Amino acid sequence: MSAFLPLEGVRVCDFACVWAGQTATMYLADLGADCIKVENPFVWNPATRAAAPVLPATAAARLPAWMAGHPNGDPGPRPWNNSPAFIHVIRNKRSFTVDSRRPEGLAIVKSLIAISDVLAENLALGTLGKLGLDDDAIRGVSPNIVILHLPAYGRTGAYVEGRGYGAHIDGVAGSTILRGYRDTSPETNVQTFAGDFFVGMHGGLAMLAALRYRRQTGRGQTIELAQAECSASMFPQSALDAAWNGRVAGAIGNRSTEGLVPNGVFAARGEEQWLCLSCRSNAEWAALVDYLGRPAWALAPDLSTVQGRRKIEDIIEAELADWIATRDRDELFRELQQAGVTAGPVLSAKDVTEDPHAKQSPAFQRLQGTEDYPATEFPAPSFTFSHSDVTLRTPPALLGEHNEYVYRELLGVNEEEYGQLEADGHISTTYAPEIMGTR
């Protein structure tokens, strides 16, 4: 039976790294493309498969949980196959290894490009060119291919040499300056990577659109997605306020860009129990006042409008903080929602695994264990299709897991050549000794 996958028969030659790029190609893989990661066992791409190729448990423990919370706290001999930071963006993909810096490796890569419909990359600007794979060379092999480049600040202009990760690009996109406490400077902001997520989705969408155009017309094209420019679209309100009115927004804590009052995060009873609350309308405010038991401070007629509430926003927040401090977070959440007030717990990663709604959500699917990680719930595509099998179909690709498939089935490499490529280190399921620090 057909899985009705939208991208059935589409092949992606995937040079993507870090989060933004690997996320973009993940969406094509989710939709059914045969997405093949091109990986070099002689090159360690930072922040792509793990924090480091050799990662003792003691070192992992010093890194943030999201980066280095490997199974049982111990990355083991192959950290690149079980990193919590990256394993999820390798789902539904395949992995093969080749040293594309050597002529025979480059030839292999070119033969894969020749049978691919898409090539996606976000290596440091110029890296592909140095390998002999600039756009002209790629089109020389595959004239109608769709090419996605994800430069940080563009492939033209004065910023082409700018280097950075998501946190740095978020800085230029205007994200970092907008998030923070109202009474502290941006120096206290911790790194977040909103742009990686956003850019990944837009890269996926742009490739999908280009593939659709190619299907209609036979024509490929080149997509340039400058990450900082794309990420700016996350903040249209502040961007247009600057452009139209010359106003420059800064951090507003947890207050609302849409002007909702109240809108905030408050400590509930117990340790690290936080409740987030918004009144999205005057009706929600009225419902909140009723739920509070109509205390005197909340009954001033002024407060029935958002303009009135804004005048004493500090006081409202202080009253709510006092009141919430002694309440149970989850009980309050459910009762407020049932009373018609928008509220929710700030769910930690642990809370998510225990949350009754998240537990039954299609956002997670059970994944079988391997030598490198135990069986667990795993992030699945965030949409459910009634007919197409857009699900977690194949587990995250281990390094070089699909060498046989790519070399033998796709590229028709014979036994003797395969042996030679293996002997020369192209074909591998581990990194070269110089990467592992054993030579």
Added chain:
Amino acid sequence: MPHAAEPTALDGITVLDLTSHIAGPYSTKLLADLGARVIKVERPGGDPSRSLGPWLNDEVGLERSGTYQFLNTNKESIVLDLKSSAGREVLEKLLSRVAIAITSSPPVVAERLNLTPEALRQVADINVLSLTNFGWNGPYRDYALSETVLYAMGGEMFSHGSSDREPLKMGGTASLIQCGAMAAIGALGAVYATEVHNITQRVDVSLFDVQLNSVDRRSSAIMAFRFSGRINSRPEVAGPSTGAGIVGVFPCADGYVEMTASAGPYWKRFAEMIGHAEFTEPKWQDPNWMNSPEAREEIDLALYPWLMERTRAEIWEAARNSHAILAPLFNAADLYKDPVFRERGLWTEVEHETLGSFPMLGRPYVLSETPWAIRRVAPSLGQDTTVLLEEVGYGEAEIEKLRSSGAVA
């Protein structure tokens, strides 16, 4: 009707947009900007996002909302009262002409108005994508979300901020706009499946699920807990760090820069950037030395004066020359005025029939053959009602009757 001078990627795809507010309209904006024909159905009075700022020249007005103008470029607008039987009839005629309908009504509302995916698919054999808060099942199905509550529950708010204070939201309405991007992928995926397999289907996207699987640390934090039992939490000392390498936001002469210079090649680039020869000595690759208070003091003494004597522009230029991992913190005005991004085309000047011309934040990507373009500014309320009614077969007298009954506007 948008007339594309140049080919667009989504030529020939028509979308019926039944969404409102922020997330849904962003998904259909993405499709419209790529060339799909998007027919936006607005309730009488208009999409509530028309009441959200910023306002063009600070003047409040139905057509002057920046939120609305941004989220609805390249769309057509028809006003329908879906509670009336005549409005419903128009809806059904429109449904039969599209590849996909996209909805954002909460389940209870959809059930009351007969706008569930099943109900719409009974009218016409089309794709339907529903964007809901929490999906169609489960204990929170009928709960409400705001942008902030969405990030609190779904996203990785818990570890954003400092450990002695409350967790923090992102800027703007980022969590909603992110969800719109995901819905656009789902919608185009469904239309693609129609073109390949000749099937139509239902696609469901929930805001909560999108944020639960956000790549911005959320998937990683949840995986890390499942794998190791470690909980990602807010750091104890929020602020830049100059021990064991440099990470964080640092002040400079006219603002702030974000910098990373851990040991290894990034450290060498950093040393080159600030031109401090001592930093190239081998001890600066030794984690024990890097962790020491003496190292920290040496870094601070060299780094802070260097930063405070320079502007963001000067520092970023030095960083680019050395490929150091550094970027300035831009605010919205910086982004608007920046000559490099201007020249590249991040901003587009658009022409509005009644408001004159104004700048609009531009393209998320550049497609070489099917350029991203604002072919038409966001529609005024009901701008296309008459044309669309004529297109689906209503005569002049019938349209007049529909208007006077309030079913259309």
